[in-house]
Amino acid sequence: MKLNELLTYLHEHEIVTKENPMITSIEMDSREIKKGSLFICINGYTVDGHDYARKAQESGAVAILAERPLDDLQIPVVLVKDSKRAMAVLADIYYGQPTHNMHLIGVTGTNGKTTTTHIIEKILNEATKKTGLIGTMYIKIADELKNVKNTTPESLTLQKTFHEMREKEVTHAIMEVSSHALHLGRIHGCDFNVAVFTNLTQDHLDYHKTMESYKYAKGLLFAQLGNRFDHEDVKIAVLNADEEASEEFIKMTAAKILTYGIETSADVMAKEIKMTSKGTEFDLFTPVGTKKVTINMVGKFSIYNVLAAVSACLASSIDLDTIIQAIEVMEGVRGRFELVDGGQDFTVIVDYAHTPDSLENVLQTIKQFVEGKIFCVVGCGGDRDRTKRPLMARIATEYSDEPIFTSDNPRSEDPSMILKDMEAGVSGEHYHLISNREKAIHFAVEHAKKGDVILIAGKGHETYQIIGNETFDFDDKEIALKAINNQNK
Numbered sequence: 127m128k129l130n131e132l133l134t135y136l137h138e139h140e141i142v143t144k145e146n147p148m149i150t151s152i153e154m155d156s157r158e159i160k161k162g163s164l165f166i167c168i169n170g171y172t173v174d175g176h177d178y179a180r181k182a183q184e185s186g187a188v189a190i191l192a193e194r195p196l197d198d199l200q201i202p203v204v205l206v207k208d209s210k211r212a213m214a215v216l217a218d219i220y221y222g223q224p225t226h227n228m229h230l231i232g233v234t235g236t237n238g239k240t241t242t243t244h245i246i247e248k249i250l251n252e253a254t255k256k257t258g259l260i261g262t263m264y265i266k267i268a269d270e271l272k273n274v275k276n277t278t279p280e281s282l283t284l285q286k287t288f289h290e291m292r293e294k295e296v297t298h299a300i301m302e303v304s305s306h307a308l309h310l311g312r313i314h315g316c317d318f319n320v321a322v323f324t325n326l327t328q329d330h331l332d333y334h335k336t337m338e339s340y341k342y343a344k345g346l347l348f349a350q351l352g353n354r355f356d357h358e359d360v361k362i363a364v365l366n367a368d369e370e371a372s373e374e375f376i377k378m379t380a381a382k383i384l385t386y387g388i389e390t391s392a393d394v395m396a397k398e399i400k401m402t403s404k405g406t407e408f409d410l411f412t413p414v415g416t417k418k419v420t421i422n423m424v425g426k427f428s429i430y431n432v433l434a435a436v437s438a439c440l441a442s443s444i445d446l447d448t449i450i451q452a453i454e455v456m457e458g459v460r461g462r463f464e465l466v467d468g469g470q471d472f473t474v475i476v477d478y479a480h481t482p483d484s485l486e487n488v489l490q491t492i493k494q495f496v497e498g499k500i501f502c503v504v505g506c507g508g509d510r511d512r513t514k515r516p517l518m519a520r521i522a523t524e525y526s527d528e529p530i531f532t533s534d535n536p537r538s539e540d541p542s543m544i545l546k547d548m549e550a551g552v553s554g555e556h557y558h559l560i561s562n563r564e565k566a567i568h569f570a571v572e573h574a575k576k577g578d579v580i581l582i583a584g585k586g587h588e589t590y591q592i593i594g595n596e597t598f599d600f601d602d603k604e605i606a607l608k609a610i611n612n613q614n615k
């Protein structure tokens with residue numbers, strides 16, 4: 127595509143020369159530049175992309191998009207007010223507006239996004255739809271997996287991914303939409319058909335500062351869900367009726383509303399819930415019929431995720447029988463309430479609970495079936511919301527018998543200072559402090575007896591521990607199995 131053709135889509139820009147090169151790729155990272163690239167300069171949190179414009183030119187860039195004039199460049203420079211906003215427009219156009227031709231489902235909320243997107247994927251696959259998935263664990267295009275750095279990548283990667291999905295004949299894409307992505311405009315250009323809300327509880331206050339602005343960021347997904355009434359392309363907001371914020375999201379969107387819930391009357395509901403340690407049975411009420419279902423996942427929070435996924439799929443015209451077939455065989459998601467079985471006579475669970483609410487939910491669920499003591503190995507991430515640390519520690523001491531505070535990706539922070547923040551929430555309580563996570567897991571396994579449950583919280587599917595600038599291999603499940611095997615010797 128020629129530069130000028132691309133620029134016709136930018137409402138406000140200035141161009142410094144009359145050259146009109148052919149653009150063969152768009153990049154925001156100078157290290158990715160190829161001959162023919164347009165380089166977009168982003169002023170980031172760590173460095174300023176404008177400082178890499180020269181390097182981009184040397185690597186073969188044929189044009190630059192920037193927010194300020196740049197000296198000593200021989201290639202055309204397009205000036206815009208906001209290069210991130212411009213990037214979203216150009217990415218969408220360059221990749222042929224891929225989301226206009228696919229069914230796109232976005233899932234937002236503090237907890238349950240990864241789980242809910244995977245349940246939706248399972249149902250859509252059961253309905254023989256070819257799917258793509260974007261989220262915390264990976265980008266998945268049919269069966270092919272790619273590593274990701276962010277839960278919701280920036281607009282350029284997003285549109286490129288959707289384009290690739292289209293090329294591989296994906297018809298249905300499901301994505302997690304983080305509050306950061308909403309606030310930073312990463313999803314500008316994404317034409318969602320269905321937007322799903324799981325819940326809103328405390329997290330990420332380092333970034334959003336207040337719960338009000340965190341909620342506002344989540345609401346943007348619904349505000350951006352189209353604003354016209356097209357009977358052939360009805361947009362649907364799937365909202366949790368048991369969450370207060372849903373009332374506000376209803377006001378923020380012109381889309382059709384489909385609600386789900388357990389407590390408050392809703393379109394899709396679970397009633398007569400019966401739980402065991404291995405699964406859950408309930409009556410599923412929907413606008414197209416009522417069925418008794420049994421799922422392999424446990425905990426009230428899992429029912430919410432299933433209800434959200436069922437509603438999203440009903441909103442996507444999937445029939446109820448297919449939906450039920452899929453949810454009844456679904457085994458859960460890696461690192462989410464995942465049982466670790468090394469032949470031991472106590473239960474070990476690896477779970478991604480890294481917020482106060484998720485930790486409380488998971489521990490409450492364990493309390494319903496534990497026969498002995500609960501051990502809870504938990505830490506809090508460095509360079510993340512500090513205010514959740516004492517709350518998570520408090521919850522661990524409240525619901526478990528042997529809380530073991532440890533490290534979870536301390537990043538640039540001193541692990542002992544993170545532990546101090548946790549301890550501030552639990553003065554006078556009984557707990558253990560074992561900063562080394564491997565030792566903490568071993569300690570729990572060595573002390574657990576028949577009928578006890580060990581919850582290893584916070585890292586779920588993660589296979590690393592970030593300490594300082596270094597990333598070390600670390601897998602909670604693997605370490606737990608090693609510890610169990612040691613005990614068996």
Ligand SMILES: CC(=O)N[C@H]1[C@@H](OP(=O)(O)OP(=O)(O)OC[C@H]2O[C@@H](n3ccc(=O)[nH]c3=O)[C@H](O)[C@@H]2O)O[C@H](CO)[C@@H](O)[C@@H]1O[C@H](C)C(=O)N[C@@H](C)C(=O)N[C@H](CCC(=O)O)C(=O)O
Binds near residue numbers: 169172279307
């Ligand atoms: C705070 C934040 O969102 N940061 C994101 C941001 O990084 P940044 O602003 O530091 O980027 P930077 O390093 O300053 O670079 C600025 C520009 O210079 C360019 N550059 C840089 C170096 C170079 O040699 N050449 C070059 O061209 C970069 O490509 C970039 O365009 O842009 C990066 C590229 O898109 C993101 O990966 C990065 O996310 C970081 C890793 C992050 O931790 N983000 C978290 C806060 C986040 O977004 N989390 C949410 C929610 C998670 C959840 O709850 O599930 C998420 O969606 O992941």
Ligand SMILES: Nc1ncnc2c1ncn2[C@@H]1O[C@H](COP(=O)(O)OP(=O)(O)OP(=O)(O)O)[C@@H](O)[C@H]1O
Binds near residue numbers: 235302430462477479
């Ligand atoms: N609906 C829910 N409500 C509360 N807690 C939940 C819910 N679903 C899952 N959890 C808990 O939250 C943890 C994370 O779940 P999941 O990975 O699905 O959430 P997420 O929203 O994708 O998180 P992230 O923002 O880190 O990507 C789970 O391991 C579980 O402990």
Ligand SMILES: N[C@H](CCC[C@H](N)C(=O)O)C(=O)O
Binds near residue numbers: 510
């Ligand atoms: N998406 C979340 C994941 C947290 C996982 C936990 N293990 C940590 O590192 O804090 C975040 O970046 O806040």
Ligand SMILES: [Mg+2]
Binds near residue numbers: 239261262
């Ligand atoms: Mg996630």
